[in-house]
Amino acid sequence: MAEIFATLADVLGRYPAEATVLAADETTRQRDDARIEAALVDASAEIRVSLYGRYTRAELERIDDDSRGFLRVYAIDIALYRVALSFGRSNERIKERHDLALSRLKDIASGKGALSFDGPGGGGTGGGTLPGEPNDVGPAEPLVVAPERVFTRDRLRGL
Template identity: 55%
Template sequence: MAERRAPFVTLAEIQARHPRELAVLAADETTRQVDPVRVEAACADVSSEIRAILAARYTGEDLDRLDAESRSVLRLYAIDMALYRVALSFGRQTEAIQVRYATAVKRLEGIAAGRGALNFEGGSASAPAGEPTTSGSPNEVVIDAPERLFTRRRFGGAG
């Protein structure tokens, strides 16, 4: 059985960031209380969706090694996406929620396409065995070259 990865967002994190919106969108029809089962299911679904989008560029192991800042960015996207899914499950979707969801997905697709990057703890993403790791992010240009032999200064030009 596949290992269950940690979600990018939890009910508590959504509650802390958008308590009023969550109370309106996720209130059970009979109890009028936030339905934690539906919200946690939405969090798990959104985390799977984010991993699927980012799989074009990052492995699951890479995403498990995200630094705090990159994890925070993905949490923001996950919150908007989870609120959209919760709203759908309760039939309370609004245009604003739909736009926030679409924006989050578009930004994730941009990261997956290389128009943005995530940073990792302990070096770059998926460095091949034997290759040195860097403290930067994927697609960062790292040059290790010998000093130039032919320069203007060596040929008597302005330097």
């Protein structure tokens, strides 16, 4: 099963009052935890789909705690917006957080930002340039692999 970037406990830890108000059932006035959890699953899927343009599934499984923390915040903001819309309780603050999360994900996917990983590599490089070679290239660094130059200053001096 694919990773869920945030849990109900994460939402309640970050925005307890907001989650209760936004997800309160109209008739019982009780928080609808199932709807929040479903929105978190949807938000996590949206995050993965946004990042697949740059990162592989295996790379997303290796993100470090810093990147996981940022994706958790984005998942919460996206999920709360979805919950607010489903209950007709959206407001400008929630929409702004949602839009900012989507904007940051778009920036990361386009290379204007990057995730960090546990272990070597990341960003679609898929390992070292030669078999068995470690990869110390960061996710936003270009990697050029080419044959050795034929015409160099040293080789052309005697001509």
